[in-house]
Amino acid sequence: MIRDARIYLDYNATAPLRPEARAAMVEAMDVVGNPSSVHAEGRAARALMEKARARLAAALGAEGADIIFTSGASEAAALACAGRGLQAGGVEHDAVAAWVEPTLPVDARGGVVVDDPACSVLQLANSETGVVQGLPRGLAVCDMTQAFGKLPLAFNWTGAQMALVSAHKLGGPKGIGALVMCRGTDLAARIRGGGQEMGRRAGTENIIGIAGFGAAAEAAVRDIDEGVWARVEKIRDILEKAIEAGANKTIFVGKGARRLPNTSCFSTPGWKGETQVMQMDLAGFAVSAGSACSSGKLRESRVLRAMGFDAVTAGSAIRVSLGPQTREDDVLRFAEAWLEKEAKFRARAA
Template sequence: MSRTYLDFNATAPLLPEARAAMLAAMELCGNPSSVHAEGRAAKAAVERARAQVAAGVGCKPQEVVFTGGATEAALVLAAGAVVEPTAHDALWAHHASEGRIYAMGLANSETGVIADAPGEKPCELLLLDVTQSVGRIPFAFGWSGADLAILSAHKLGGPKGVGALIVREGVDIAPLLKGGGQEMGRRSGTENVIGIAGFGAAVEAAMRRLETGAWQPVAAARDKLEAMVADAAPEAIFVGQEARRLPNTSCFAAPGWKGETQVMSMDLAGFAISAGSACSSGKVKESRVLRAMGYDEATARSAIRVSLGPDTTEDDIARFAEAWAAQYKRYKARVA
């Protein structure tokens, strides 16, 4: 059976540019902290990637701190923060009634809904989770009003296990990891040179895709998908359809038909989709995000997320909609 991947918000396929950069970095044997030629070569690869990430995120290179991923970058909230209720679990895990930092997602991973940054900061510092945003919608840290931002390489076509914390120049934070003082003392531990090289190349390639309009046809395909689903299930609920959304994300519910059951049914039919955030997959529970948005329990338990990429074809969309409609018809017959 051929497979169709429609789960880009969980992880995007590795971009060729990222793969090539990683293969080149594998030839570098030096430690980036070493002063000899081999060490300097590894350090140069890290700094090249830092410049690439900075250019893509719209910040200064010295504001980029490489981490093991967005979840590790979110450890900047470890002392407690006021977190937006619809934020990703990596942020929500640090929620407290008060804190120095207000944390929120710029674009929600489950619904694709794009949020507006608060006009006035509720706390001293503002942190934006831009994990789903960079490379898909225009964003620049410099004009965002944020003091901190987090992102992850694998969401935009880079390798898994590497990300970044962006710290506005002049903002003082406690080290994420203490030790040898790498990453300007903010995240100790020998840098993941291979992953970082892939991260930088992926950001650069993703920004080229954005600038050349690669996501505009994706938005049209997403809308076509939702129209076909609505034809098959007029009672379907589309989350955030009237709001600003990421161009690739559709979250919808057929009340009563559990999301995890839909995911398994579609997997057997050859389609990879999600029910909620990938970090919560496999857990039989309602979506915290949808409940925070005001949806009832039945809707929150029945929602699925279909997230497309620039390589998703109209045929992929049509076949998915046909397969989903067939499975939904079977479900309706069983419960009739």
């Protein structure tokens, strides 16, 4: 297989579309009916949607829960969190942070101390640092967006009332996500109109995206079972050893804490993260300076600041996130190119 000259190392922003998802979406494109219609065509569309919902429930370990399809995890966060007076730590994704009070303490490794789970939101894994949280039972909302498809998990294990997930983080299409809820949870719709999605989210469902989501979720769990992410973790560790060997002033964020197997966040204080991203882009590598939803904003990482890093260090961090297609040679080529740029930065700063 001929590989693209560029190397994609930004899987936490979005993962490439899985062939299983593509095939399911192509099939769904030929389904003409509206799933709310009672005729044969409508019933066929409804059957396709419910098949995908069942596949997602099985992959999530959420059998018996209600799964409400949304436009993504951000909409799911608004539906779950808005107006409820929930609390969280300062390391939550912006989509959650917009609706909660950042009052929970965060330690230097990115761990959040939750004192009242029933009134709290907590991400299972941080998108920037990869740090994985220990989940107290009974959370109001668990953000599984980054962890789903990379770690073994089950909604029904957590005891959480609700959870957020998104398709494009695990190889499904963009623009589709879901809110997972314990059956019987009282939650008012924010988008009103028809009675779609059990009355929680009006609007004709995105059948094509839903079909792709169900297929991608099933394939992602199969990857976990087959040890794909254990191989990715070994490649991530090779990357970090290569960087450490040549850049002794670089700080690895979350090192020593449990992390996602694919995520490395590191900072070279004084060398702006945005500058590094642009330089590596020109060199043929796609990485990021934090969450894709907040990139482009010239400020330091809010997550790193909450962990106690100063503004300079927080503004100098980049995130490298790998995927099943990443090879050892890819990360070694990245490390070589990055270390060359880092040496030039140090020479200028001397």
